[in-house]
Amino acid sequence: MAALLLSSALGGRARAQVTKEPDAAIFPDPNKFARGFFTEGEVGGVFFLGPAGDAVAPGFAIGGRFGYDLFRFFAVQAHLLGSTHLTKADGHPQGDQLLQTYQGTVEGKLTLRFGQVSIFGEGGVGFLRLSTNILHELDGIEPHYRTGLQFGGGAGVDYHSLSRHFSIGLRGETYVLHDLSNSKDVVVTTYLRYTF
């Protein structure tokens, strides 16, 4: 009996053995961010440089993207953007006329992530469509057919919300408007992104 009590008192509770330091918790963990198909909605502004800049005032823009993350660092995406402007033609009847532009591009996007924040660069090629021929009447800036080639790219910064699917960001892009007397347009937008 005495031996039983002695062995019980000496044995105590069993304890786990720590053999290795646990990994430090990575927060946030980008691997937990959703990846794959994504959509973006964006609002911002568009202004023109070059000959079109002399004839078209800056305007409000709204657009969207749909794409797919092939890798964490690379995605392909389709982009549509519409913007509305007033023409500038002081002393001529074509001034202050509404003009809409519609832009569509196919783009590639490279991303470099630093935790919750990432920076990216993107570029592509597509089309620009004007809603009227008024830039033809204004010194022949555009041909009558009103749809032309554009190419270019830009960069931006993305901030992940940590809710797995959502992030917001800011981007700036510039496109060469090949059929608009090689004018350029600059697009600055803020966006909301949802990754499926």
Place this chain on the structure above:
Amino acid sequence: MSSPLRVLVAAAPLAAGCTGGALSFNGPIYFDNPTPVLELQGNEMIPRITNGFSLRFRQPTQDEQKTLDDEKQARGGKYDIPWVSRDKVHLELLFTVKNLDTTPGTFDVLVDGANQYTKYDENVVAMTTGMAGNANDPPVYVSLMNLHPSPLPMTLDPGGVYQGVIREDDFNEGELDLDAIGRWQAPYAAVLINRSEVNPIGLEMVPADVVVPALMEVDVTLTANKHMTCEWALRVRDDDDRLLHVDGDHLFHANPTLFVPVIPPKTP
């Protein structure tokens, strides 16, 4: 998150990106004035100058012609349905008048034109009525549409610029008046002077369900008593793509009849 809600949330950014309107590509088409621009020195015997052009339209397709014929039959076959109609072709005139003189001057901008049935020229009307009246009286010009500046006439300072618009509703009125004069024997002065929605005098013969033809020809007249110029541009909204394009369209021919007022014989 439930699946439908998840899809809705996912689509929201894209939907927001597409709400910039219906992305309608049916934008207006602008036509510049013919060159040279209208210019008066202000010392002309008759200080008026006019230029203009005709819009070119394509012929209706067989289906479109059948639709026109059906519409005509639906109205009892009593009158034509114009191919170039006011409800499909919408016009607006933008103009800029500049005073190049060193002293203030007055001006007015007047618009005449033709639809596919009738052409109206205020100079012809003024000449016709003038011949019937007293030779010493100055001619009276009554245009289809005019600037109606306020105060009338509009005074422009030296170097001044006036930008104006003769709007689509002004064209609607002028086009109704021209059709009334041409096809429905309306008294021209009565319908041109009065705005139809205020005083429809002279329009009694116009059927309520008439399809009003749009102007195919636009003629702009500048009057001024100083050295002035007038640039203008025509803005056309072409709902059904009836303007002529180069890719194989056939030109729609119209031979409008020049309106000449009937002057009652002088009583001895």
